[in-house]
Amino acid sequence: MRRKQLLITVAIVLICVLIDIALHAITSEFSSTPEGSTYSEFAETYGVEITATLWSLLAFSGAAFVFLQIKNSIPGVGLGKGIRYGSAISLLWLFAMLEGVGLFGNELVNEFVVGLSDAIPAFILGVLLGMSIDKTEERPDKERIALGTMTLTVLIFSVVFFIGRYIAYYTELIRSGYQTSLLFTVLWTLLMGACIGIACVGLENPRKVLSLNHRAFRFGVLFFGINWATFLLFMPFLFSDFITDVLSRIVLDVILVTIGYYLVNGPWVNKQNKEHLEGPLKD
Numbered sequence: 500m501r502r503k504q505l506l507i508t509v510a511i512v513l514i515c516v517l518i519d520i521a522l523h524a525i526t527s528e529f530s531s532t533p534e535g536s537t538y539s540e541f542a543e544t545y546g547v548e549i550t551a552t553l554w555s556l557l558a559f560s561g562a563a564f565v566f567l568q569i570k571n572s573i574p575g576v577g578l579g580k581g582i583r584y585g586s587a588i589s590l591l592w593l594f595a596m597l598e599g600v601g602l603f604g605n606e607l608v609n610e611f612v613v614g615l616s617d618a619i620p621a622f623i624l625g626v627l628l629g630m631s632i633d634k635t636e637e638r639p640d641k642e643r644i645a646l647g648t649m650t651l652t653v654l655i656f657s658v659v660f661f662i663g664r665y666i667a668y669y670t671e672l673i674r675s676g677y678q679t680s681l682l683f684t685v686l687w688t689l690l691m692g693a694c695i696g697i698a699c700v701g702l703e704n705p706r707k708v709l710s711l712n713h714r715a716f717r718f719g720v721l722f723f724g725i726n727w728a729t730f731l732l733f734m735p736f737l738f739s740d741f742i743t744d745v746l747s748r749i750v751l752d753v754i755l756v757t758i759g760y761y762l763v764n765g766p767w768v769n770k771q772n773k774e775h776l777e778g779p780l781k782d
Contacts, residue, residue, distance in 0.1 A: 504567075504631070511627045512563050515620040516555045522616035523551070529612040531605040536738045547737065554729075554736045558617075559624055561729040562588055566628045569717050572704050581629015587698035587722070588625060589618035592730050594687075594694045601676030601684040617730070648763075652703075653696035656759040660692030663755040673747050695723065695756055699763065711764055719757030727752060 523530070542550040566584050573580040596614030599605045665688065668675040677684040699718060709717075728749045735742040 507631045508563050508567065508628070511624060511631065512556070512559045514627070515559050515624040516552070518620040518623060519555045519559070519617060520552060522619060523613070526612050526616050529609040531599070531603065531609055531613075533599075533603045533738065536740070539735065539737060539739045542737050550737055551733075554733050557732070558726075558729040559620070561725045562621065562624055563628060565721055565725050566625065568721055569702070570628075570632060572709070572714075572717060573702050574704050577632060578626065578629045580632070581625045581627065583625075583701045584629065585622040585625020587701050588726055589622040590694050591698060591723070591726060592621055593618040594691050595727070595730055598676075598687055598691070601680035601687055602674060604676070604679070649700045652700050652763045653693050655763045656696030656699065656756070657689050657692035659759040659762065660695060660752075660755050661688050663751065663758075664688050667747075667751055673751065674744050692759075695759070696763075698723075699760065711761065714764070715757050715760045718760050719753055723756045724749070724753040 538547070539550070566581075570580055570584075573583055575583060593611075593614040596617065597607070597610050599610045600607050664675075665677070667673045668677045668684070675684060702718065702722065731745050731749055735745050
């Protein structure tokens with residue numbers, strides 16, 4: 500990475516971290532603590548504010564790193580790439596926060612407001628990063644994914660995520676609220692999978708030049724895996740007794756998303772877009 504781009508990226512991350520901290524301070528009355536939880540040893544030693552700030556630095560640095568790794572494969576130019584990326588992250592982080600309604604019994608409005616405190620600066624991060632990249636290295640992608648393919652993508656991700664998560668719920672591989680908040684857990688699991696599918700549609704380049712394995716790694720491990728992991732790590736950062744559960748969620752969900760990506764990019768799906776492709780685009 501060139502020195503100038505590195506300095507700009509660091510500045511953008513710091514700006515978004517400050518926005519994140521400010522928004523959380525404003526919405527602090529909506530914050531909830533899981534019942535029966537105790538602060539982690541790190542949080543007890545250094546304080547909640549420092550712990551939350553370090554997590555924010557980790558999360559936004561990870562998001563910026565991922566953007567710089569996959570930016571050439573995101574459709575659009577400059578700001579367009581940033582809007583797509585920022586929208587995808589903010590959607591994932593916002594809906595991830597809403598799991599606390601079923602998992603911990605938190606109020607929906609509380610989780611939504613607190614989730615927005617992370618989602619808004621995540622969107623801003625994407626926009627600023629998109630504006631900062633060298634436009635001369637980019638080529639616009641004018642191709643569009645077929646409507647049928649977009650619908651199928653969202654549906655498949657939703658089904659795969661739902662089946663995989665419910666196996667984990669029933670086997671108690673991870674904590675869940677399906678016993679105490681059955682309806683909300685069902686709805687959240689389906690919608691979370693749909694959100695991942697929407698993110699895939701937004702970031703997917705219809706001119707697929709890289710191999711399927713390479714693209715599955717980019718979406719399942721780089722984009723989803725890193726952004727999902729850094730967000731979920733907030734819980735063990737701040738509270739004790741969450742590390743095993745969070746690590747299990749990260750591994751499970753990355754596997755499910757990667758499987759979903761392979762399914763939505765099978766030959767029966769690629770055939771629908773074949774007539775739209777006019778030639779390779781440098782990825």
